[in-house]
Amino acid sequence: MRDVAVIGIGQTPVAEHWDKSLKELAGEAVIAAMRDAGREYADGMFMGNMMSGSANHQQHLGAYIADWVGLRFTEAAKIESACSSGAASFRAAFIAVASGEMDCAIAAAVEKMTDSTSDEITTQLATAADADYEAGMGLSFVALNALIMQRYMHEYGWGKEHFAPFPINAHANAAHNPNARFQEPINLATYEKAGMICPPINLMDASPMGDGAAALVLVPLDSVSSTAKRIRIIGSAGATDSIAIHHRKEPLFLQAAYLSSQKAYKMAGITPSEIDFFELHDAFSIMSALSLEASGFAERGQGPRMAVEGEIFPGGRLPVSTRGGLKARGHPVGATGLYQLVEVVQQLRGEAGKNQLDRARIGMAQNIGGSGSNIITHILQAI
Amino acid sequence: MEVPRYWRNRNQRYALVGEVCPHCEVKIFPPRDVCPACGQDAKTKFSFSGRGEVYSYTTISDAPAGYEENAPYTVALVKLEEGPVVTAQLTDLGQEPVSIGMPVEMVTRRIRQDGGKEGILVYGYKFRPVMAVAR
Numbered sequence: 114m115r116d117v118a119v120i121g122i123g124q125t126p127v128a129e130h131w132d133k134s135l136k137e138l139a140g141e142a143v144i145a146a147m148r149d150a151g152r153e154y155a156d157g158m159f160m161g162n163m164m165s166g167s168a169n170h171q172q173h174l175g176a177y178i179a180d181w182v183g184l185r186f187t188e189a190a191k192i193e194s195a196c197s198s199g200a201a202s203f204r205a206a207f208i209a210v211a212s213g214e215m216d217c218a219i220a221a222a223v224e225k226m227t228d229s230t231s232d233e234i235t236t237q238l239a240t241a242a243d244a245d246y247e248a249g250m251g252l253s254f255v256a257l258n259a260l261i262m263q264r265y266m267h268e269y270g271w272g273k274e275h276f277a278p279f280p281i282n283a284h285a286n287a288a289h290n291p292n293a294r295f296q297e298p299i300n301l302a303t304y305e306k307a308g309m310i311c312p313p314i315n316l317m318d319a320s321p322m323g324d325g326a327a328a329l330v331l332v333p334l335d336s337v338s339s340t341a342k343r344i345r346i347i348g349s350a351g352a353t354d355s356i357a358i359h360h361r362k363e364p365l366f367l368q369a370a371y372l373s374s375q376k377a378y379k380m381a382g383i384t385p386s387e388i389d390f391f392e393l394h395d396a397f398s399i400m401s402a403l404s405l406e407a408s409g410f411a412e413r414g415q416g417p418r419m420a421v422e423g424e425i426f427p428g429g430r431l432p433v434s435t436r437g438g439l440k441a442r443g444h445p446v447g448a449t450g451l452y453q454l455v456e457v458v459q460q461l462r463g464e465a466g467k468n469q470l471d472r473a474r475i476g477m478a479q480n481i482g483g484s485g486s487n488i489i490t491h492i493l494q495a496i
Numbered sequence: 497m498e499v500p501r502y503w504r505n506r507n508q509r510y511a512l513v514g515e516v517c518p519h520c521e522v523k524i525f526p527p528r529d530v531c532p533a534c535g536q537d538a539k540t541k542f543s544f545s546g547r548g549e550v551y552s553y554t555t556i557s558d559a560p561a562g563y564e565e566n567a568p569y570t571v572a573l574v575k576l577e578e579g580p581v582v583t584a585q586l587t588d589l590g591q592e593p594v595s596i597g598m599p600v601e602m603v604t605r606r607i608r609q610d611g612g613k614e615g616i617l618v619y620g621y622k623f624r625p626v627m628a629v630a631r
Contacts, residue, residue: 236560245505246526247583249497250620251556251563251607252571259554260573260583267552267596311554359573359581360532364551 114211118337119344119493121150121330122455127294127443129227130324135169136181139223142326143182146219150330156215158189161202161222163447164237165191168229178221195241196396197482198222199327199450200351200489206331207349207491216333220454223326224445234322238446241483243357255319255397257358257484259311262399265365266313269414273313276398277304278420279433280317280440283395286427287437289467292452294323294443318398320438325445327452344461347475348377348492356486365414369488370407370479377477377490378409385409388492389472390460391431392453394481395438401425404479405433408490427470435460436468450480454491461495497610497618509620512602514580516542525580546602548576548623553586553594562608574600574623588624599626 123145125138133141139160147153160174171177175189194201199222206218226234239248242257265271280299287293299317307317337343352372355361361368378384385408393408395401402416410431411419424430436442436456439449457476459465465473479490507513514525517538522531524538531538551573559567570586572594586594587605600623607620 232559232561232564235558236562239560243526243583245501246508248560249607250571250584251559251566251569252583253556253558253560255558256554256556256571260552260571263554264552264573264596310558311556314554355532357526357583359583360528362532364573364581 115213116334117207117210117331117346118334119329119346119458120332120337121146121148121152122328122458123149124292124327124452124455125325126292127323127325127445127452131227133324135165135171135223135225136178138225138324138326139178139221140181142223142328143178143219143221146221146328146330152217152330155184155187155217155219155330157209158184158187158219158221159202159205160189160191161198161220161447161451162191162224163193163195163198164224167237168234169225178223193447194487195482196394196446197450197480197487197489198447199452200454200478200480200491201450203329203451203454203491204349204351204489207346210331210333216336218331219328220331220451221326221328222448222451224447225324226322226445227324246359247357253311254484255314256311258397258399259314260358261364261484262313262397265399265402268365271417274301274305275417275421276318276402277301278423278425279395279398279401280304282426283434283438283440286435286468287441290436290442293437293441294321295441314397320396320440320444323443323445325443325448325452327448327455329451329454329458342462343496344458345494345496346491347494348381348490350376350380351487351489352376354486356483358484365403367403367407367481367485367488369485370404370481370490373488373490374408374479377492381492383475383492387475388431388477389474390435390470390476391433392435392456392476392478393433393438394479395434395440396444396481400481401433403485404481408479427468432470435470436465450478450489453478453480454493457493461493497616499616502616502618510604512544512546512621514542514544516540523578523580525576525582544576544578547626548574548600550594550596550598550600551575551581552596562610565609570594572623585622586624587622592625600624601626
């Protein structure tokens with residue numbers, strides 16, 4: 114296996130892009146990433162996306178986007194794993210370059226959600242769960258997360274307010290990210306006044322949907338000039354769990370996050386304490402807590418303690434959602450995983466603007482598909 | 497819901513028919529055909545009693561398309577007395593507040609109606625609080 118580097122990043126703002134189509138959004142991100150990389154060609158492109166078939170009546174995004182960005186004839190295919198489609202496309206590009214099969218691979222991802230009405234999107238999001246035995250019983254995706262959070266609070270005794278620091282941190286950071294969906298800070302009062310969606314999940318626990326696209330260009334590390342700062346992928350791993358919560362042995366523990374992070378740490382040859390910052394999958398506040406626990410940063414049931422004690426804020430032991438996270442940068446579902454990785458690269462390069470961390474040498478991103486059923490972890494290092 | 501898909505799952509939806517592993521006797525619902533405990537074939541049918549308790553619950557106000565007629569409705573993870581956990585709506589709640597640990601039992605109810613008056617009526621299991629025995 115060859116060492117792999119990221120040499121280009123691109124993203125669109127996460128927003129309601131009424132004037133832009135699926136392909137225009139994807140094209141913007143891919144072309145920005147290729148310009149950033151200084152490349153005009155690639156050997157292949159892996160397109161992450163969850164719901165283009167239903168939301169935009171367009172599948173076959175490999176050929177569709179490759180042609181649009183001027184990469185006609187280039188090998189390309191769509192990769193789907195619900196909310197973790199973005200990281201899945203990055204992992205596919207990583208494997209392609211690491212194996213020697215490709216010398217330049219593009220990981221790109223797009224989600225164009227505002228072409229559909231919100232109840233159609235609610236239905237589509239529920240397809241990330243079991244169609245017969247979860248969604249088919251009338252469960253929405255947020256309801257599934259609410260079932261986890263309710264039981265979690267019951268078992269570990271946390272109050273609602275103990276989850277507030279997760280969205281407060283995310284919004285504070287997004288205020289300095291021009292690509293973020295929401296750039297307004299919030300406070301505890303905002304959190305406590307927020308309307309309930311599915312109790313105990315309120316509006317401030319839930320990440321907003323949006324349109325967006327992001328892309329990264331991957332090449333062998335040894336092809337990158339060593340005079341500049343290089344961004345190396347030192348850990349990459351994925352794992353699955355039962356798609357339905359009711360089939361999981363421990364519904365309050367993200368086994369797939371545990372397995373994929375452990376594999377990524379092993380590959381990188383590091384321990385969790387060496388991670389400088391963590392772009393976690395804060396689709397819902399409860400997922401932040403579970404992700405911190407399963408990835409080895411907190412004991413079981415103690416994820417909220419890291420939030421309450423301020424460890425997740427910039428300057429804390431483990432800053433998370435440094436550019437706003439899913440909660441405030443926004444969650445264009447299938448593209449989210451690549452936003453996380455673009456943001457990791459920005460921090461490692463020292464290009465995170467007012468969000469720039471003092472110490473950003475090793476960064477981790479974790480993308481969660483479904484209610485915890487497909488989780489992909491990446492660790493990147495500046496060398 | 498498509499008629500063949502509904503028809504295929506009729507034994508599960510109407511009668512909570514799952515499986516029991518012939519090797520390690522673990523009870524399985526919904527059916528998986530491969531035992532989650534020992535990894536061996538598990539296709540022996542097993543009918544669950546329908547009794548269990550609430551493991552977790554929430555209320556849905558913003559229902560997915562097709563389920564609006566019942567909104568708001570309460571859903572739960574129900575831990576069946578034989579072991580497995582099932583995802584379902586709660587019904588017949590009246591004024592009684594739902595709580596974790598509350599005993600519930602399975603009933604057959606309409607889950608949704610597809611496509612207006614010509615569409616199929618989709619029935620399936622819901623769970624209601626166990627009724628107090630009259631003295």
